[in-house]
Amino acid sequence: AEGRAVSFADPGSRTRVLLVASGKGGVGKSSVTVNLAISLARRGKRVAVVDADVWGFSIPAMLGIDAPPSVLDDSMIIPPQAHGISVASIGFFVREDQPVVWRGPMLHKALEQFLTDFYWGEPDYLVVDLPPGTGDISLSLAGFLPRSEAYVVTTPQPAAQRVAQRAGLMFQSPQVKIPVHGVIENMSWFTGDDGTRYELFGSGGGEGLAERLDAPLIGKVPLVPALREGGDVGTPIVVTEPEGEAAAA
Amino acid sequence: AEGRAVSFADPGSRTRVLLVASGKGGVGKSSVTVNLAISLARRGKRVAVVDADVWGFSIPAMLGIDAPPSVLDDSMIIPPQAHGISVASIGFFVREDQPVVWRGPMLHKALEQFLTDFYWGEPDYLVVDLPPGTGDISLSLAGFLPRSEAYVVTTPQPAAQRVAQRAGLMFQSPQVKIPVHGVIENMSWFTGDDGTRYELFGSGGGEGLAERLDAPLIGKVPLVPALREGGDVGTPIVVTEPEGEAAAA
Ligand SMILES: Nc1ncnc2c1ncn2[C@@H]1O[C@H](COP(=O)(O)OP(=O)(O)O)[C@@H](O)[C@H]1O
Numbered sequence: 001a002e003g004r005a006v007s008f009a010d011p012g013s014r015t016r017v018l019l020v021a022s023g024k025g026g027v028g029k030s031s032v033t034v035n036l037a038i039s040l041a042r043r044g045k046r047v048a049v050v051d052a053d054v055w056g057f058s059i060p061a062m063l064g065i066d067a068p069p070s071v072l073d074d075s076m077i078i079p080p081q082a083h084g085i086s087v088a089s090i091g092f093f094v095r096e097d098q099p100v101v102w103r104g105p106m107l108h109k110a111l112e113q114f115l116t117d118f119y120w121g122e123p124d125y126l127v128v129d130l131p132p133g134t135g136d137i138s139l140s141l142a143g144f145l146p147r148s149e150a151y152v153v154t155t156p157q158p159a160a161q162r163v164a165q166r167a168g169l170m171f172q173s174p175q176v177k178i179p180v181h182g183v184i185e186n187m188s189w190f191t192g193d194d195g196t197r198y199e200l201f202g203s204g205g206g207e208g209l210a211e212r213l214d215a216p217l218i219g220k221v222p223l224v225p226a227l228r229e230g231g232d233v234g235t236p237i238v239v240t241e242p243e244g245e246a247a248a249a
Numbered sequence: 250a251e252g253r254a255v256s257f258a259d260p261g262s263r264t265r266v267l268l269v270a271s272g273k274g275g276v277g278k279s280s281v282t283v284n285l286a287i288s289l290a291r292r293g294k295r296v297a298v299v300d301a302d303v304w305g306f307s308i309p310a311m312l313g314i315d316a317p318p319s320v321l322d323d324s325m326i327i328p329p330q331a332h333g334i335s336v337a338s339i340g341f342f343v344r345e346d347q348p349v350v351w352r353g354p355m356l357h358k359a360l361e362q363f364l365t366d367f368y369w370g371e372p373d374y375l376v377v378d379l380p381p382g383t384g385d386i387s388l389s390l391a392g393f394l395p396r397s398e399a400y401v402v403t404t405p406q407p408a409a410q411r412v413a414q415r416a417g418l419m420f421q422s423p424q425v426k427i428p429v430h431g432v433i434e435n436m437s438w439f440t441g442d443d444g445t446r447y448e449l450f451g452s453g454g455g456e457g458l459a460e461r462l463d464a465p466l467i468g469k470v471p472l473v474p475a476l477r478e479g480g481d482v483g484t485p486i487v488v489t490e491p492e493g494e495a496a497a498a
């Protein structure tokens with residue numbers, strides 16, 4: 001509700017806040033968010049996920065959550081859990097095929113409610129999946145969660161890196177000032193049935209992005225059709241625990 | 250400039266306005282926009298393209314345009330041309346690696362300028378690449394260009410279709426009322442060196458989306474690494490002239 005404090009913004013909060021972002025859509029932000037959250041939960045951490053991609057919300061389906069959250073006395077909402085992770089998403093409040101046709105101010109309010117009206121307790125990690133781009137939602141979140149650390153996802157091609165990097169540069173801008181702790185390259189290669197390795201989307205985007213943002217390249221994830229299948233039916237698989245990714249977080 | 254009329258909105262305008270959209274980013278909207286625009290130009294049509302993906306602008310780089318537009322007397326801008334297409338993009342006004350960190354109202358103004366301050370003449374087609382999602386920009390454009398017809402792009406997996414369809418449902422909503430004339434499925438299959446055909450992203454998304462939006466599936470485009478390479482270096486290739494795509498438009 002308006003005016004209620006965001007617990008994660010409190011300097012004394014023990015929760016580490018990870019923003020998973022990219023200037024470019026379709027690079028695997030949601031998949032990386034789910035992958036990272038599950039890896040952390042498997043290490044015994046208490047993990048909360050906020051699906052802030054309000055137009056492209058996909059986390060509930062990826063985690064196989066189809067029951068809405070339960071509401072306590074009129075204003076506190078208990079986030080549903082799956083695979084050891086608590087989740088908030090706009091997908092709980094609109095039907096799967098209902099477009100969220102909202103302008104900036106409505107979005108800002110919805111995000112505020114995720115952060116203040118959901119009962120989170122004090123998780124070890126809050127992982128937030130941002131929408132693509134550098135518009136209203138990313139700006140509002142940076143305001144609500146000033147203690148965040150950002151991770152930027154790209155695919156290997158230069159065209160994707162050029163767009164993905166804009167989210168990193170926004171975080172590093174004087175208006176936003178959120179540190180970029182790492183870069184993840186996704187769909188780095190595909191291995192065919194005969195063992196041939198295809199760089200479908202080229203190479204070098206991860207390294208280029210890491211250099212441009214002066215942040216470590218903490219993982220390269222191959223294109224694994226089973227990962228896509230898992231996401232389609234709500235039973236996510238964890239691809240190669242990118243040594244750096246969960247460990248770095 | 251504010252208040253100047255948008256010529257394409259005039260009921261007497263001869264220009265057909267095609268909006269290329271998707272609820273989901275990274276499905277190939279920009280590639281389809283470029284592919285369609287070049288196919289039309291090769292048939293002798295006069296084609297204008299507006300890159301309205303203000304956060305993920307990529308059209309100038311895909312077309313190899315690196316010279317900014319020239320400005321006539323103080324307010325009329327001549328759009329640069331490449332491959333027989335005139336182009337407007339936010340990419341002309343910001344550096345490639347500078348994030349456009351704007352909220353809704355600023356975006357609305359920038360789009361209005363593309364449509365009123367650029368000297369377009371009267372092209373046969375105006376093709377507009379929309380940002381992913383169903384937020385401010387899509388709403389503003391629908392208001393500026395009420396005579397539009399929409400084309401929705403998806404990749405084959407159910408998770409992508411569920412998100413891609415939201416743009417189509419927004420167009421068909423009573424607030425927006427723009428007809429969806431067709432669906433395009435992209436990255437439908439990849440053929441390895443040994444001829445094995447891989448459905449990396451599954452199948453059925455195109456058909457499902459066409460059924461859900463009650464619109465024809467006008468093309469399926471394979472994942473062709475040369476298309477990606479062309480986009481990276483500014484020499485676009487036209488993939489399989491999807492029989493329906495250019496013909497339908
Ligand atoms: N490494 C991967 N291997 C196979 N499929 C992937 C991989 N990463 C993402 N995908 C698939 O690609 C699509 C786009 O990924 P998604 O996480 O939705 O991207 P974003 O959140 O950036 O839009 C999804 O259908 C997802 O299942």
Ligand SMILES: Nc1ncnc2c1ncn2[C@@H]1O[C@H](COP(=O)(O)OP(=O)(O)O)[C@@H](O)[C@H]1O
Nearest residue numbers: 274275276277278279280471472473476477480
């Ligand atoms: N059919 C295709 N074959 C190979 N690469 C493709 C194809 N369609 C798109 N791509 C590549 O995938 C990436 C995403 O495409 P893009 O057109 O930028 O998507 P969007 O505009 O939906 O974000 C680009 O690097 C592009 O070159």
